[in-house]
Amino acid sequence: MKLRRLGRSDIEISAVGLGCWQFSEGFGLAGGFWEALPAETVQEIIDASLLGGINWFDTAEAYGNGRSERALAAALTRLGKKPGDVVVATKWLPILRLASNLGKTIDERLACLSPFAIDLHQIHQPFALATVAAQANAMADLVEAGKIRTVGVSNFSAKRMRAAHAALARRGIPLVSNQMPYSLLDRRIESSGVMAAAKELGITLIAYSPLAQGLLSGKFHDDPSLIRGRTGPRKYLPGFRAKGLERSRPLVDELRKIATAHGVTASQVALNWLAHFHGDTVVVIPGATKRRHAEENVGSMGFTLSQAELGRIDELSRQFR
Template sequence: MYTAAKERYTTMEYNRCGDSGLMLPKVSLGLWHNFGDTANFENMRKLCFTAFDNGITQFDLANNYGPQPGSAEKNFGRILKEDLGAYRDELIITTKAGYDMWEGPYGNWGSRKYLIASLDQSLKRMGLEYVDIFYHHRMDPDTPLEETMGALASIVQSGKAIYIGLSNYDGETLKKAAAILKELHCPFVINQNRYSIFDRSVEENGLKEATGELHKGLITFSPLAQGQLTDRYLNGIPEDSRIRTDGRFLKESSLDEHRLNQIRKLNDLAMQRGEKLADMALGWLLHHKEVTSVLIGASKTQQILDNVKAISCAPFTDEELKLIDEISKN
């Protein structure tokens, strides 16, 4: 049986999630990749143990994480049952619904029927009575916002989730949704969005600004831009790269000479700071006051150990921040 490290809370730092009572680790583990049916189960266990032993208390899932859809929740549920379940009250377990999950008109988007049914399925796969945060995974242009937010409020009232989150929303829609949830007395505490040095969409669509104004948390996924903000592509694309073996999320065409040159310049800056590029990229996110936590993905335990170091990242000077913008936006 797994026994958690006694010193697990000695190095990790925790941020308050907006103005709520919830504290989240600055680094959280996402199960988007490497927890599906095609991955090695023993490696999944080691990843979870390494994360928790180093103070990572938040494990982020979604109904469709796999492959196959649902398999990441199923595998994580097995880890909970066999190992981590004894520490349930120390964990923040999150899941989502909003993308295509099953056949027919009721297995997608943001209807009340879909969201409630999806969470019921997720809880069954994980062997849980509730999740700590349940997210609507993406904006639904056709379902009334009142219906989607009402479903989220009902889910909390039913005891199947403690808090509510929104993912992949823009600033304008976030404000409308937050107003509805406030009227419903629903504990909406966090937004989850893609954000990195190379992806500034939350700065451009008003989400980051609205998050600050509303005093909500912000957790960022793809903080390393699918590995671009690491030393993996400094000398081109390795033959064993996921780009060549998978290619679903990062296309080879994205790593043209211009992007590779940007990566090299950012790496030079990181070296001047005495850091690895990944550490600097994660630290850059965490220096933004709106960012509560960064979601990392990992296929090896050493990646988790390396990424946790980002909480000790050196402060950024104004000159360094300006240079990062110049490199990444040009």
């Protein structure tokens, strides 16, 4: 799998990473979206990802209060990986915290991920008891102390992203990424100014929920009853209801048509489009709860969509901007 630079850093990452939200062991608000996965399954998912060329993994403090971080580190260790073999990204949760909390909790993050370093540390949400500049400066302190390699943000608007970029630039440190919800069923970052700002500033956009939590696979269109048995609140989201399924059906039908032509799946076409339509600006972090899901993720970069196919998908998904 071809590698890309992470923002304006010297780190190279695969166009597809593995999102590790689902390793939360069912703990907490974030973990409640997923059933707890056995350690053996986690290891199989990570093994398949590595074998397919994925070289980076995205987790967070909020994913089970460190449980996802520990599960990731344990699986990588069992698979024989050493510090420096992979790129690890995690996130600090700023809600109801001051910027000084970044320095107070970084050792806990490092302990959860031990022996692996934090290559990318991200501010998970824009909601904090501190200014963007204060949080950026606290992150810069961690870079200068050698605790982390690079700085990113998540769920930041174009205005907040620019503010973080400017504050870090004053310390001679780049803002390398902004992790945002982005899929063919949620293209709002294209109309909100986030995409344009990222391209201007050389910031990588990390697309989370790139398959709209499974909607783009088409399985819920085929059998809407499947959603009723799913763990967590997904079943209540508008896209999973009858009206939402009908709205997205023409796009899913086209994804399947294109997938058939390439001998792949609709999900793989959706990921391929995200990772290529905007050049190297967007990378994707689909999750996986089974080994075959991870294998499907890595296979999404093994074919090339034509300009006509890219354009047709663009046309059918513009309503979701």
